[in-house]
Amino acid sequence: MPVLHNRVSQEELKKRLMEESEPRTTISFYQYFFIENPQEFRDQLYSQLNAMKVFGRIYVANEGINAQISVPSSGFDALRQYLYSIPELNGLRLNIAVDDDGKSFWVLKIKVRDKIVADGIDDPAFDMRRKGRYVDAVTFNNLTEDPQTIVIDMRNHYEYEVGHFDGAIEVPSDTFREQLPMAAEMMEAHKEQNIIMYCTGGIRCEKASAYLLHKGFKNVFHLEGGIINYANKVKEEGLKNKFRGKNFVFDNRMGERISEEVLAHCHQCGELADTHVNCTNEACHLLFIQCSKCASVYDGCCSRECQDFIKLPEEKQKLLRKGIMKNQNVFNKSRARLRPKKIS
Numbered sequence: 001m002p003v004l005h006n007r008v009s010q011e012e013l014k015k016r017l018m019e020e021s022e023p024r025t026t027i028s029f030y031q032y033f034f035i036e037n038p039q040e041f042r043d044q045l046y047s048q049l050n051a052m053k054v055f056g057r058i059y060v061a062n063e064g065i066n067a068q069i070s071v072p073s074s075g076f077d078a079l080r081q082y083l084y085s086i087p088e089l090n091g092l093r094l095n096i097a098v099d100d101d102g103k104s105f106w107v108l109k110i111k112v113r114d115k116i117v118a119d120g121i122d123d124p125a126f127d128m129r130r131k132g133r134y135v136d137a138v139t140f141n142n143l144t145e146d147p148q149t150i151v152i153d154m155r156n157h158y159e160y161e162v163g164h165f166d167g168a169i170e171v172p173s174d175t176f177r178e179q180l181p182m183a184a185e186m187m188e189a190h191k192e193q194n195i196i197m198y199c200t201g202g203i204r205c206e207k208a209s210a211y212l213l214h215k216g217f218k219n220v221f222h223l224e225g226g227i228i229n230y231a232n233k234v235k236e237e238g239l240k241n242k243f244r245g246k247n248f249v250f251d252n253r254m255g256e257r258i259s260e261e262v263l264a265h266c267h268q269c270g271e272l273a274d275t276h277v278n279c280t281n282e283a284c285h286l287l288f289i290q291c292s293k294c295a296s297v298y299d300g301c302c303s304r305e306c307q308d309f310i311k312l313p314e315e316k317q318k319l320l321r322k323g324i325m326k327n328q329n330v331f332n333k334s335r336a337r338l339r340p341k342k343i344s
Contacts, residue, residue, distance in 0.1 A: 024055075024070040024102035026251070027079075028095045028228065030116065030203040032064040032128050033088040038112045046110045048082055055105035057250075059113045063128065065089075066116035066203055068251060070104050095201050095228040097249070097256060104251035117207055120177030123214070132209025132220035135196060137233035140223055141240055149194045152183055154205045155248070158287065158330055162255060162264045162274040163227075163245030165198065174330065176204055183208060184215045191217050198223035198230075200247065231258050246274045266291035268298065281306035283321040287330045 035041050042060045049058075049069070056069025071079045084090045097104070135143060143149050144167070151168045153160050160170045171179045171186065187195060195217060197205040205222040212220045223230060227247045234241045245263040247256040254276040266273040266289055273291035280300035288302055301307040309317065 023073045025073045025076050026070045026097035026100045026102065026104040028068045028201045029092055030064065030066045030201065031089055031092055032206070035060065035062055035064065038062060042110050042112050046108065050108055052079055052082070054079065055108050057105065058110040059116045060110060061113045061116045064116050070102060093225055093229065095225050096232065098228060098231045098247065098258065099253070099256035101253065104253050117203055118175070118177055119180060119207055121180070121211065126211070126214050128207065128210050130210060130213055131206055132197065132213060132222045134224040135221045136224050137230045137237070137239055140196065140230065141242060143194060143196060143221070144242060146194070149196060150187065150190055152187070152195060152197045154179060154183070154197050154199045154208045158276070159200070159248040162276070162289070163243065163247050163258060166242050166244060168198070180208060180211050184212060187212070187217065192219070194219045194221065196221045196223060198226060200226050200249065201228050202226040227258065228256070231256070248276065264289050266294055268294040268302070279306055281309045283309060283317065
């Protein structure tokens with residue numbers, strides 16, 4: 001029976017990636033469709049993609065698939081042919097990364113989840129088949145010339161901070177499940193207006209458009225392929241680029257440069273900066289924005305205390321890190337300042 005998960009250490013896999021000589025192409029895609037047996041679908045997918053040397057993160061659920069991956073560039077056509085051989089994925093839009101060094105992922109992880117996007121929706125009447133209308137880059141630009149058109153960013157606060165569309169409304173939250181009811185409440189007085197929702201690759205805004213329609217809104221649109229597809233079409237077709245700054249991505253790159261503007265500021269000194277990093281202290285791992293000067297001053301840490309921590313002997317660091325949960329450790333400028341943190 002083939003091995004259906006990775007057995008090599010993360011450190012070794014990352015080292016192998018950095019030593020690869022063949023370029024890789026970073027791709028994202030999703031599709032809402034019914035999967036009767038997600039575990040079986042997952043195992044078949046893993047066997048095929050692992051053989052193609054695909055790396056990345058894929059979620060599979062009864063409601064569909066959500067994937068961010070990289071593939072050796074010479075294998076792109078074979079990957080597309082395989083995906084299109086799955087009836088529900090035939091003709092699937094593959095979003096190719098805008099600003100890609102090929103070092104986005106170094107291992108393949110495919111997980112079965114309850115949903116491909118955690119939304120908090122428990123209303124049995126909600127139906128993803130009734131969703132908003134797609135708008136392409138041209139239509140998006142045209143519609144947003146009308147000052148009555150409302151553009152809503154359906155990403156997290158730290159994504160919006162480094163880049164967003166001109167005039168886009170932020171729904172300030174840490175999670176998508178918080179955003180949905182907040183967006184509906186914020187837009188309650190605008191149910192008759194054109195509302196365009198967008199996100200990174202399209203998966204969140206597609207579900208958000210269905211949610212607003214479920215809540216009685218009338219003219220709801222969502223940007224086809226999200227920011228990634230929009231940026232590619234702007235380049236290909238010579239369109240006006242209405243996206244400002246950087247597009248945050250959930251892989252090793254942490255961002256794609258869409259325009260040269262820098263909108264955000266270093267969370268330590270306040271200078272213009274839009275580079276997200278994780279605190280070097282593994283007991284903290286805070287995701288925050290740090291300029292190159294502060295990265296040097298703080299050794300890549302978010303505070304002096306974390307800087308002192310990484311100077312401890314490795315065995316003591318491991319002991320102090322034991323049991324610490326840090327998966328959701330993200331700096332939120334609206335709720336807190338960076339301050340020394342007690343680690344014990």
